[in-house]
Amino acid sequence: MSLTGGGGAARPDVVTAMLARIEHRARDGSARFASGPFAAGYGRTRAKGVVEEPFTDDAGRICVVDGWIASRSEIAAAAGRPETASDPELLVALVSRHGLAGLSWLRGEIAFVIWDPAIERMIAGRDTMGVKPLFYTERGDDLRIASEPAALVLPGEPKRTLHTRAIAMALVEEVATPAETWLENVHALLPGHLLVWERGRMRVEPFRPLSMVRDPGLNANEADLALEAALRAATRDALEADAPVCIFVSGGLDSTTVAALAIAEARESGLPEPLLVTWRYPGMECDEGEYTVQLAKHLGVEIASIDVPRSSEAYEPTGPLDFMHEGSFAPLVASVGLLREKDIRVMISGIGADELFITTGFEVEATLAHGDIRRALAFADLSRSSPARGARRLAAALARAVIPAGVREQVWGRRWTERMDSPAWLTPWGRALVHEGRAAKRAFLRPWNDVASQEYLAGELAAGWQGPRMLEQLDISSHAVGAMARFPYLDARVVELFTSLDPAHRYDPEWQKILLRRIAARHLPASIAWRRDKTLFEDFYRHAVYAIEPTVRRLFETSELERLGIAQPGSLLELLRQGRSPDGFQSLGRQICGVLAAEVWLRKWAPHCAHGQGPRL
Structure with missing residues (x-):
């Protein structure tokens, strides 16, 4: 416009x-x-x-x-x-x-x-x-x-x-x-x-910011029933379409719960049942085929299965998604044929559950504020982890509860940003940019810093959840494959209800996503609802990077990040070398994928951009 x-x-x-x-x-x-x-x-x-x-x-x-x-x-x-x-x-x-x-x-x-x-x-x-x-x-x-x-x-x-x-x-x-x-x-x-x-x-x-409603006074049973009602309403709204709808499911808790609620809502409301689609990763540890088979049998539906390609061509940074190379988009590209064949125009996703339901790190002071000392000590984890680490967590919670955020920032602000991890391959100027950015983030979050964890969670959501540009990426990638993505977990009604609940109901020291698990247990096999293991995709991302290693090496040899003065000369090639082994990629994989995405993006935009201020320009 x-x-x-x-x-x-x-x-x-x-x-x-x-x-x-x-x-x-x-x-x-x-x-x-x-x-x-x-x-x-x-x-x-x-x-x-x-x-x-x-x-x-x-x-x-x-x-x-x-x-x-x-x-x-x-x-x-x-x-x-x-x-x-x-x-x-x-x-x-x-x-x-x-x-x-x-x-x-x-x-x-x-x-x-x-x-x-x-x-x-x-x-x-x-x-x-x-x-x-x-x-x-x-x-x-x-x-x-x-x-x-x-x-x-x-x-x-x-x-x-x-x-x-x-x-x-x-x-x-x-x-x-x-x-x-x-x-x-x-x-x-x-x-x-x-x-x-x-x-x-x-x-x-x-005009419509998140509404932070105070604790509605629900007990534990009422809390998960109210959350299920809100999540079902959000899922029902997401199903409203005059064209076929699909849900991408793994064997994990988030997507399978949405799928189960969507099937139930469709059957009760007389809406067409959504098509369930799963991606298979043959020969990789991240393949969750056994759980999707259990899901299909339990719901009485068929699930369309798409094998994620392993050929290097599938991961080259070309085509409609070349502006933000991510290995995870290769499955989407592989799905285009099925989506067009079924005329799918709406994709429902379980994304957002991690950001909403996983603990924020502020549960100790939130439970202290509610007078629940026993649960606060449990969240501090004094017994299962290092006692010294648990004691520091408890002391930090007490400091945040007693000392105003402005005073904390004046005393510890700069030291705090310097203690936080920054990649070793950043130049001093690159680290200075990160410190400056973290200070700006603290300033943005200041209205939430002196209040209980539900308000802090809202601030984190407002400040850009799950890393930079994620919602932008999800929106663009869904349109690039010809469909519109919808996210029931990010419905404002679900978020506002969950963040208003007593932390004692929202979180449990023994189980992540305890409320979501209780909802899932009413609709899914116990083997899915109460899974303790979480599938990690390091092996897939490692394949996505090293399947096109010659391309990645060329990008890193002529690095735009190095030319901007953000990355140290030669450091990115060393990063690529260190990440080649499974153990190396487990610790460095996120950095490698982030650098690769940035290098691809910068090359696409270079003809239209001048460099910002920096020490090596």
Whole structure:
């Protein structure tokens, strides 16, 4: 989308160029339109089998939507429209009737833009959990918004500047602030926020942030029943589509629980049952075929099985996903044939459960705050691990509970960032960038630092869960294979309920994901619900890297990270050598994969970017 200020006319040519950069999102076609200074377009993969024209009401308001609205009956009632109305129509009616405050009702995985020509106002919004990405940039009088940063970097225009701090933070699997991207002046809109442009002025404001409700007073049994109800509602909403739906399942707890709830909801609601799909890794330790066989037998369904390719060609950084090389995308590419054959347009995933249900590290003080000394001591783990380590954990919890975050940062802040691990191959300047980024992250999380663990968890989610760019990657990769991804665990209703519960119910010192296990035990075999082992994918990622070792070596020999001054000369080739053995890859594999993804990304973007400030430029 392009918006031209200063009285200028719309730029449809800019929109055409932007759409050309994200053509992989246009499985079902594209459209362009303009009104005064406003020009927009979209390339869409829809849950419906056709592309509707952009919605325009009688007053000339225009709306474009990426994603989907959940709880349609509630939204339709508030908007005064029938449930059969399209998502853009519901959004326009909601704002027309209630103003921007009406968007507080909005739920779902959605990004949207609304243009009102009568008052010359543009509204762009992103869902509460940030599942649907939205990026923006300003160039002179022009404001541009897109679903991917690639659409904001156009050939023939002045080069963008690389954001070296964001790149360095990504290499340690962190993000400084959720608005940062790898490009200067290209910003991610914060989850649950609006970007409003009105008569030449721009502002960013919250409209549906995470609601931190205090403990509702549920006991342990009530807590897991309430969580199951919320998760079932989220799964039921994710099943709503006019096209076939699939669920990718492993043999692990997260995806199998979603699959079991989805099958149950489909059968009770009369919806078509989703297709269950699993990836097989023949000859690798990460193959979970035995558990998917148990799942299929227990649910009474068939599961489509796809063997993940082992040939080196499958892992070369080429094709629709070359901008962010990850071995885990090879299975997605291998699935394209099946997805197209079955006309799958919606993929439901179990991603998000780890970030939500695994302990945050703040359980000791959270349970102390609730007066549960016995459980606090259990979380400190004084007996099973080193007593000294447990004592330090308990002392740190007491310090966080007693000493305000601002005082802690003044006394220990710099020392804390220096003690945290940074890869040995970073240059001193690279480490300085990481320290600076971690300080920025602490500043962003400061509102959550002096409160119980549920608020800290919300801050971590807001600050970019599961490493940098993960939601962006998931969104882009799903569109690249022609489908729309949906994530029941990241439904705001599920997150808000879980984070409001007493930590004594949410976490257990003996079992990770205790509430999810209790839900799973009602729907899955005990061998899955109460599995203690967790499948690790180091052997697969090692194969994904070393199957294309000549390509990786060429990238590391002419490293962009070294040229930027972030990595030490020759250090990345040594990293690749050390990771060749299984033991070496177990400790260094995440670093190698992160560096490889960064090198591929930097080469793709190099023609459009100038280097940021650094010591070796």
